[in-house]
Amino acid sequence: MEENSYLGPEEIIRKKKEFLIPCVYHFYKKPMQIVRGDMQYVYDHTGKRYVDCYAGVSVVGAGHCNPDITEKTCDQLKRLQHTTSIYLTQPVVDLAEQLAGIAPGELRKSFFCASGSEANEGAVMLAQLFSNRSELLALKSGLHGRTKLGMSLTGLSFWRTDSNPVGGISFVPNPYCYRCAFGATYPNCDLKCADYIKEVIETSSSKQVAAMITETIQGNGGVIAPPPEYFKRVREILDQYGILLIADEIQCGFGRTGKMFAMEHWGITPDIMTMAKTLGNGLPIGAFITTDKIAASYTRPGASTFGGNLVSSVAALATIEFIKKHNLASNAEKLGAYLKNRLLELKDKHKTIGDVRGIGLFQGAELVKDDKQPATDDADLVLEMMKDRGVLVGKTGPGRNVITFQPPLIITESDLEEAVNALDKALSELK
Ligand SMILES: Cc1ncc(COP(=O)(O)O)c(C=O)c1O
Secondary structure (H helix, E strand, C coil), X not given: CCHHHCCCHHHHHHHHHHHCCCCCCCCCCCCCCEEEEEECEEEECCCCEEEECXXXXXXXXXXXXXXXXXXXXXXXXXXXXXXXXCCCCCHHHHHHHHHHHHCCCCCCEEEEXXXXXXXXHHHHHHHHHHXXXXXEEEEXXXXXXXXXXXXXXXXXXXXXXXXXXXXXXXXXXXXXXXXXXXXXXXXXXXXXXXXXXXXXXXXXXXXXXXXXXXXXCECCCCCECCCCCHHHHHHHHHHHCCCEEEEECCCCCCCCCCCCCHXXXXXXXXXXXXXXXXXXXXXXXXXXXXXXXXHCCCCCCCCCCCCCCHHHHHHHHHHXXXXXXXXXXXXXXXXXXXXXXXXXXXHHHCCCEEEEEECCCCEEXXXXXXXXXXXXXXXXXXXXXXXXXXXXXXXXXXXXXXXXXXXXXXXCHHHHHHHHXXXXXXXXXXX
């Protein structure tokens, strides 16, 4: 497209208002029109470059328009685009084999769909089928999707539009140490938040709970990474009651935290794991993976029109290959440590930063007022000022006050330096 043929932000906003349902909101008071991507950078219609530290919400882990992935995806697109799962094709079985190779423990059998919401819906249904139970547990401040059940499992009121959610779901406190629900401090708390799960099962459920679903690291909840012993304790409690653990790795999977899947940090294998986002590096794909034993309970015909789609499967195969070949998990570990240190330096300098947390290239800086209340307006200003300086970051948390970094895993130290300097300048200008 020629530069002068772009619609431009004002006209896009006008068309959005006229033709899109208003729930589809966008970031920034003065948004730009993004027209091109190249690995860790995106470019707007004026040619301005931005360091993308949000990766389309943790999606383009291997970079925008990564040439290796794009070439293979385009080849497939030209040869055969779609058949659906009633016909035999190769990429879907190759992809399932790859996932079985990289997933932790005995997770070996996959089902493919087109989004994260669908993956979570499917995972929950599988848990209910296997256990012949229906009740569920979910974490406060978790986000699991936009569908009826996904939204009902979501513990963030910001994302809960449905005023008639699915029943049989109990919420348990999330391991949010900065604002502990029990007013305790880690490690003296002895993981009260995990133990409280037992209390909820005993007092608010029929004790016939099928599964607990949890993001391994909460993304939209404000980058909540649990203390190291948390999931071990959770698993012990769930095992006592025969409750399955479903790990939603939709934001944190595929190398982002320094391991292929975040649950590996704590040596816990979930019973079912859900994936999407980085799996397709920008192409729509979702999946859930489980053990042979649990998979065996799902035998009635189950098809997803786009599940295992040839083009998405080839993109996912190429993405996994790229992540492994370039050891992006170790890049995430190394650069994540750099980013965290730099954010901690800023925390010492600016009292607006109340907390810095996260693992690998999944980091958040929580902005607060003097009384520790969420500095929501400041977060909006910071986001805008960073964008003006050519850096894109996210905004998460129940108070929408956590500046969130989830860049492509191919990002470099100098890009992150540019991003942190932009944050530093924005915070300085707040006063
Ligand atoms: C942790 C998590 N689970 C599920 C979803 C839903 O995925 P999708 O938007 O692909 O349906 C999201 C989306 O942001 C997510 O962050």
